[in-house]
Amino acid sequence: MTDSTIISKIWNLANVLRDDGVGYGDYLEQITYLLFLKMADELNKPPYNKGLKFPRLKDVEGKEIKDGDICDWETLSNKRGAELESFYSQLLRSLSTEKGILGQIFTKSQNKIQDPAKLLKVIDMINREDWALMGADIKGKIYEGLLQKNAEDTKSGAGQYFTPRPLIKTMVACVQPKPMKTIADPACGTGGFFLAAYDWIVENNKLDRQEKEFLKNYTFHGNEIVANTRRMCLMNMFLHNIGEIDGNSFINANDALIADDGNRYDYVLANPPFGKKSSMTITNEQGETEKADLSYNRQDFWETTSNKQLNFLQHIKTQLKITGEAAVVLPDNVLFEGGAGEEVRKQLLKTTELHTILRLPTGVFYAQGVKANVLFFNNKPANKDPWTKEIWFYDYRTNIHHTLKKKPMMESHLEEFIKLYNPENINKRRETWSDDGSTKAGEEGRWRKYTYDEVITRDKTSLDIFWLKDKSLTDLDNLPDPDILANDIIENIESGLASFREIMETINAND
DSSP, rough: HHHHHHHHHHHHHHHHHTTTOOOOHHHHHHHHHHHHHHHHHTTTTTTTOOOOOOOOOBOOTSSSSSOOOOSHHHHHHOHHHHEEEEEEHHHHHHHHOOOHHHHHTTTTTEEEOHHHHHHHHHHHHHSSSSSTTTHHHHHHHHHHHHHHHHHHGGGGGGGGGGOOOHHHHHHHHHHOOOOOEEETTTTOSSSSHHHHHHHHHTTTSSOOHHHHHHHHHHHEEEOOOHHHHHHHOOOOOOOTTTTOOTSOOOEOSOOSSOOOOOOOOOEEEOOSSSOOBBBEEETTTTEEEEEEEEEOOOOSSSSSSSSSSHHHHHHHHHEEEEEEEEEEEEEEEHOOOOHHHHHHHHHHHHEEEEEEEEEOOOSSSTTTTEEEEEEEEEOOOOSOOOOOEEEEEEETTTOOOOOOSSSOOGGGGGHHHHHHHHHOOOTSSSOOOOOSSSSGGGGOOOOEEEEHHHHHHHHHOOOOOOOOOOOGTTTTGGGGOHHHHHHHHHHHHHHHHHHHHEEEEEEEHOO
């Protein structure tokens, strides 16, 4: 069976189950459980003979039932009818109490396919393929397709854990990670940055045995607090041949912001979750639930704040080795917010070399109303003088219009940025902007540098810098298509509403 046939079969079944009220997210969960069991079964047979052990069914106290069925693929695939549905539900509950990777994959697992006939269809579809022999690129393509489809399903809210792949690949192409180096993502979602970095390293290096081993088992380190997203990330890694099915998990379930775990990395690539405030839900004296701001009191942070984005930025700085490099997606508020935001920016300019900021357009992320940027910076040792000498800005927002469906951002749209970024030597760059006609683009140039002195004297040390003219304000004859304009309006309204919600939450919290 060809790759495209397998992919279309999986999609067709997803649509059939959708009619029964099983959303893409639920379907993806079930596919993850079943694929894991099937691949483990294949790896227990020749020529692999892994010897992976699965427990028997457990009672409500989590103890194995003496003569209970074994919770593996062979037992599951031989059940039929109501017995199948009942055994599958018990299997999920039993495996969720296991330790290590097995437990992480099946944490909080539930059967969402109540119809035994349809469950059997999914099992049969997976059973027909030899997944262990299938190329990692094919398995990965199938699973990444499911993840993207799930992200597009706006009702599920899964889009917040899925960074658009063209943006991830652009960031990786700029950083160009090297073999035998460690890569971290403190909010790794479904593992997009890890996969892109893996592909980059494999495609741009002739790896020896030691380098391959390091890449597979020791390169990647992440945090993901949402159990379902962490499960998808682990499965995504396995299908792309990263990590061992019976090895230690490299995805930590803890909130990365709680404390500095002491580990330092060569690269941090991240898109921390959107939403300005860190908060937790509490029950007040009246029995009503309300959100309380959550601040992280850490000695290694420059500022104590409830702003989640500023906390992630400070945490990422801590995570880097002295020679470490970072590329991080952050919203506009990180560039202009006063108070803690101003102090964090000043410290970042002083203690690291913040050399590049890519300004992104709206219509790129699955979460609407997001105005974001990518900050590229290199960590440095302690020094009395600021390490940042000049910051290069690429304005890919002004007069740029993207929508997720009709005009999505592609890798080709950011090719010019990668070329101007000049990954081989970031100290040899040339502006495309000029005010004296010395460059071809002149005042229309999107690539412009600002010195440290120019930035530090700006109000609140704001990095929210634009210089291009918005053509929609002046050229009324060449406006974008109505659907793009409508999308821009929606994005701006969503962004405004999000800001108002934060203000209201702050007011209510202070009442």
